[in-house]
Amino acid sequence: MNEYSFILWHDPPMAAKPQNTKRTEAREKRRQQLINATIKCIARKGMGSTTLGDVASEAGLSQGIVNLHFKSKDNLLTETLRFLADEYKTRFNATLEKSGPGAAPKLRALTELDLHRSILDRSKLAVWFAFWSEVKSRPVYQEICEQVDEYYDNVFLALCSQLIVQGEYKDVTASAISTALNSMTNGMWLSYLISPKHFDRRGAMQAIDEYLHSIFPKHFPL
Amino acid sequence: MNEYSFILWHDPPMAAKPQNTKRTEAREKRRQQLINATIKCIARKGMGSTTLGDVASEAGLSQGIVNLHFKSKDNLLTETLRFLADEYKTRFNATLEKSGPGAAPKLRALTELDLHRSILDRSKLAVWFAFWSEVKSRPVYQEICEQVDEYYDNVFLALCSQLIVQGEYKDVTASAISTALNSMTNGMWLSYLISPKHFDRRGAMQAIDEYLHSIFPKHFPL
Amino acid sequence: MNEYSFILWHDPPMAAKPQNTKRTEAREKRRQQLINATIKCIARKGMGSTTLGDVASEAGLSQGIVNLHFKSKDNLLTETLRFLADEYKTRFNATLEKSGPGAAPKLRALTELDLHRSILDRSKLAVWFAFWSEVKSRPVYQEICEQVDEYYDNVFLALCSQLIVQGEYKDVTASAISTALNSMTNGMWLSYLISPKHFDRRGAMQAIDEYLHSIFPKHFPL
Amino acid sequence: MNEYSFILWHDPPMAAKPQNTKRTEAREKRRQQLINATIKCIARKGMGSTTLGDVASEAGLSQGIVNLHFKSKDNLLTETLRFLADEYKTRFNATLEKSGPGAAPKLRALTELDLHRSILDRSKLAVWFAFWSEVKSRPVYQEICEQVDEYYDNVFLALCSQLIVQGEYKDVTASAISTALNSMTNGMWLSYLISPKHFDRRGAMQAIDEYLHSIFPKHFPL
DNA sequence: AATGAATGAGGGTTCATTCAT
DNA sequence: CATGAATGAACCCTCATTCAT
Numbered sequence: 060m061n062e063y064s065f066i067l068w069h070d071p072p073m074a075a076k077p078q079n080t081k082r083t084e085a086r087e088k089r090r091q092q093l094i095n096a097t098i099k100c101i102a103r104k105g106m107g108s109t110t111l112g113d114v115a116s117e118a119g120l121s122q123g124i125v126n127l128h129f130k131s132k133d134n135l136l137t138e139t140l141r142f143l144a145d146e147y148k149t150r151f152n153a154t155l156e157k158s159g160p161g162a163a164p165k166l167r168a169l170t171e172l173d174l175h176r177s178i179l180d181r182s183k184l185a186v187w188f189a190f191w192s193e194v195k196s197r198p199v200y201q202e203i204c205e206q207v208d209e210y211y212d213n214v215f216l217a218l219c220s221q222l223i224v225q226g227e228y229k230d231v232t233a234s235a236i237s238t239a240l241n242s243m244t245n246g247m248w249l250s251y252l253i254s255p256k257h258f259d260r261r262g263a264m265q266a267i268d269e270y271l272h273s274i275f276p277k278h279f280p281l
Numbered sequence: 282m283n284e285y286s287f288i289l290w291h292d293p294p295m296a297a298k299p300q301n302t303k304r305t306e307a308r309e310k311r312r313q314q315l316i317n318a319t320i321k322c323i324a325r326k327g328m329g330s331t332t333l334g335d336v337a338s339e340a341g342l343s344q345g346i347v348n349l350h351f352k353s354k355d356n357l358l359t360e361t362l363r364f365l366a367d368e369y370k371t372r373f374n375a376t377l378e379k380s381g382p383g384a385a386p387k388l389r390a391l392t393e394l395d396l397h398r399s400i401l402d403r404s405k406l407a408v409w410f411a412f413w414s415e416v417k418s419r420p421v422y423q424e425i426c427e428q429v430d431e432y433y434d435n436v437f438l439a440l441c442s443q444l445i446v447q448g449e450y451k452d453v454t455a456s457a458i459s460t461a462l463n464s465m466t467n468g469m470w471l472s473y474l475i476s477p478k479h480f481d482r483r484g485a486m487q488a489i490d491e492y493l494h495s496i497f498p499k500h501f502p503l
Numbered sequence: 504m505n506e507y508s509f510i511l512w513h514d515p516p517m518a519a520k521p522q523n524t525k526r527t528e529a530r531e532k533r534r535q536q537l538i539n540a541t542i543k544c545i546a547r548k549g550m551g552s553t554t555l556g557d558v559a560s561e562a563g564l565s566q567g568i569v570n571l572h573f574k575s576k577d578n579l580l581t582e583t584l585r586f587l588a589d590e591y592k593t594r595f596n597a598t599l600e601k602s603g604p605g606a607a608p609k610l611r612a613l614t615e616l617d618l619h620r621s622i623l624d625r626s627k628l629a630v631w632f633a634f635w636s637e638v639k640s641r642p643v644y645q646e647i648c649e650q651v652d653e654y655y656d657n658v659f660l661a662l663c664s665q666l667i668v669q670g671e672y673k674d675v676t677a678s679a680i681s682t683a684l685n686s687m688t689n690g691m692w693l694s695y696l697i698s699p700k701h702f703d704r705r706g707a708m709q710a711i712d713e714y715l716h717s718i719f720p721k722h723f724p725l
Numbered sequence: 726m727n728e729y730s731f732i733l734w735h736d737p738p739m740a741a742k743p744q745n746t747k748r749t750e751a752r753e754k755r756r757q758q759l760i761n762a763t764i765k766c767i768a769r770k771g772m773g774s775t776t777l778g779d780v781a782s783e784a785g786l787s788q789g790i791v792n793l794h795f796k797s798k799d800n801l802l803t804e805t806l807r808f809l810a811d812e813y814k815t816r817f818n819a820t821l822e823k824s825g826p827g828a829a830p831k832l833r834a835l836t837e838l839d840l841h842r843s844i845l846d847r848s849k850l851a852v853w854f855a856f857w858s859e860v861k862s863r864p865v866y867q868e869i870c871e872q873v874d875e876y877y878d879n880v881f882l883a884l885c886s887q888l889i890v891q892g893e894y895k896d897v898t899a900s901a902i903s904t905a906l907n908s909m910t911n912g913m914w915l916s917y918l919i920s921p922k923h924f925d926r927r928g929a930m931q932a933i934d935e936y937l938h939s940i941f942p943k944h945f946p947l
Numbered sequence: 948a949a950t951g952a953a954t955g956a957g958g959g960t961t962c963a964t965t966c967a968t
Numbered sequence: 969c970a971t972g973a974a975t976g977a978a979c980c981c982t983c984a985t986t987c988a989t
Contacts, residue, residue: 067451105415107329192410193327235488266457273495549859551773637856679932686912695735710901717939
């Protein structure tokens with residue numbers, strides 16, 4: 060918990076957890092195993108070409124296993140997206156808490172996170188893009204993605220606002236900057252996905268740093 | 282043709298064109314009709330759920346029509362991507378030629394293009410994202426997408442370089458800026474795709490303008 | 504058409520038939536071919552064990568053929584029942600028209616029909632019983648079966664009423680007699696289905712004749 | 726035991742009963758519980774759509790339970806049919822014993838039994854019809870059903886013969902009458918199954934009474 | 948004895964593709 | 969060129985059955 064945690068999602072209080080912890084744990088492990096397999100498959104073959112058979116054999120299990128644990132393919136995909144969103148959210152929050160103190164280091168740490176090897180991972184990006192591409196046709200996907208985006212924006216907005224006040228910056232607006240930063244990192248994901256060879260992680264970070272410097276010169280000196 | 286056309290693709294010289302122009306025209310019209318139908322279908326249902334039957338009936342034609350004109354579904358998709366790429370390239374070049382004179386107005390016109398209603402179209406974006414998501418699993422897609430990206434980057438790089446020289450800007454690098462700009466617009470597409478309601482076209486343009494101003498204050502005064 | 508045709512179903516006037524008669528005919532032929540195959544399969548393997556694969560190969564066609572012509576297995580079954588009902592209705596009406604004149608010969612001809620080899624056919628009976636057994640769980644089946652039953656009852660009721668008036672019979676009621684006759688023939692189908700070896704068609708007919716004689720002695724002398 | 730018990734089945738002498746009566750009783754209770762669940766399920770969903778899962782959850786037990794107690798689904802179904810047959814046989818014999826004295830009251834009591842609420846029960850009828858429909862494809866079912874039928878016929882034959890002798894009836898044959906009676910009640914089951922709303926239990930009983938009166942006027946006066 | 952996770956064969960269904968018309 | 973009936977492979981999913989707990 061930190062000074063920005065007021066923005067954090069408040070997950071609904073867990074319903075009374077099922078008792079048989081061992082069984083429940085095993086179930087959860089299987090589900091995670093299958094979600095991981097799903098991610099790998101989508102990354103390797105594309106979403107449309109990923110079959111439940113692929114997922115099952117990637118997980119080293121049998122045909123019917125997915126339907127046993129997720130009821131349907133649709134549900135598996137939704138849960139996979141939900142996992143990705145949660146995972147990102149967790150990393151994001153952890154970074155937010157650990158970095159600092161102060162808005163500037165936090166801002167930089169968060170942008171840096173988006174270019175971190177664990178995020179800038181071509182397999183996961185492929186999966187994200189697959190879900191994004193179906194946001195228009197699947198309301199559930201949209202809802203999940205929108206939530207992540209909104210949360211991201213809100214945190215960035217708060218951080219930028221703070222910097223503007225502190226630095227008495229003129230001619231800049233917090234919303235424009237957070238939009239710019241959010242877009243920039245997202246766009247870099249695309250660049251990396253499309254041409255990983257050509258992509259330059261350091262160059263990307265530099266672009267962001269230059270931008271931050273040009274906007275908030277007092278907080279981000281060269 | 283203009284001063285930057287040296288960067289343009291040089292399409293391979295056409296193979297000897299088929300003579301019967303009427304026939305060829307009719308064929309071409311059908312193909313285009315089917316590609317348009319494909320785009321609509323992917324936007325509406327997602328790539329994985331788009332069937333040749335959907336495409337055919339969207340086009341008001343019969344079952345077998347796609348295989349007749351495109352041989353296979355794979356080929357249809359590839360051609361659809363190629364069409365999108367060409368279309369974008371054409372708009373891009375037209376904008377590049379018409380705007381100006383001078384690098385600054387060109388730069389701004391190009392970024393503006395990416396937020397133009399005809400580009401920032403949710404249906405088309407959905408299709409683009411669908412293809413991007415399969416870039417990793419389909420080399421053909423990658424090649425096409427990479428080419429567009431590379432071309433875009435090169436033009437921006439040239440324009441930025443020119444501005445830096447002209448304005449004698451310090452502490453900025455052309456490549457970082459063009460990376461930033463490219464990423465920013467791409468990222469905005471994602472924002473728009475995910476939450477069109479929440480997206481603010483004017484705010485986005487403002488973010489870009491503020492960025493351009495902060496980097497190239499002489500060329501982009503407030 | 505005859506004096507009882509007022510009871511007959513009046514099928515709704517056909518909607519304007521599709522023009523391409525050849526195509527339509529071919530389609531209709533295929534559908535019939537598949538329905539026949541369905542009946543054979545249900546008779547041979549039971550309804551629950553009949554797969555679309557069975558039906559297709561019984562018809563000498565390919566896997567997907569049933570879904571092509573009937574959309575779903577459910578629909579195939581419903582249409583099969585509808586066919587059986589229509590077929591029975593047609594035979595029933597033809598017998599009603601051809602026999603006579605007079606109510607007594609008609610009555611006998613109709614009961615005889617129910618014991619005719621073409622009706623008392625174990626395969627078809629098995630299918631009928633299969634549908635009957637699902638009447639409770641499938642409203643569509645019930646509706647179709649009920650309609651046949653009701654029509655049958657009405658005709659028998661009319662015929663019996665006429666005989667009672669003509670013969671001035673006392674102590675009998677038309678509805679009880681038609682119920683009895685209808686039940687008797689239906690029950691005989693069951694006997695035949697269960698033990699075809701033990702079943703005696705002539706004995707069955709004799710049982711009916713004795714019944715008719717005992718009720719309507721003037722019309723059905725020994 | 727009564728004067729007709731010579732016709733009764735003679736069940737094969739029990740194999741040495743398992744000793745641990747408590748265990749055996751518990752087992753038997755479970756089996757019965759599952760058979761009851763099976764009947765409910767078949768009645769509700771049809772035989773083809775009844776799964777072992779349905780049966781288990783109807784019985785409030787776990788997945789694997791049926792295979793534990795019945796080895797296989799096939800076996801469960803066969804045992805269910807056997808139960809129904811035994812149940813009917815028991816009721817039949819009880820009625821036969823309790824009614825009377827004399828053939829006429831017995832005859833009437835037995836026909837009345839077939840229209841009794843406990844027999845004329847739509848759920849059970851649905852199950853019976855389901856088994857009957859598979860008699861042709863499953864020899865075991867046939868054997869069981871045939872045995873019931875045969876037994877029924879034999880008793881009725883004996884009763885009718887006795888009445889004919891007693892009443893010195895002419896122009897009637899015992900076999901024809903018992904066939905007629907058996908068929909009639911069976912047929913009424915069908916009527917009831919198909920259109921329970923339209924079915925008139927009293928009318929049905931009246932039809933039988935009129936028939937008995939017309940055949941055996943001395944024994945069944947109005 | 949009872950559970951329920953796991954299996955895997957097989958079902959209904961979809962759909963890219965072919966081809967006679 | 970265009971159609972749409974037909975194919976058959978492959979998909980998702982169900983479910984009887986097994987088995988470790």
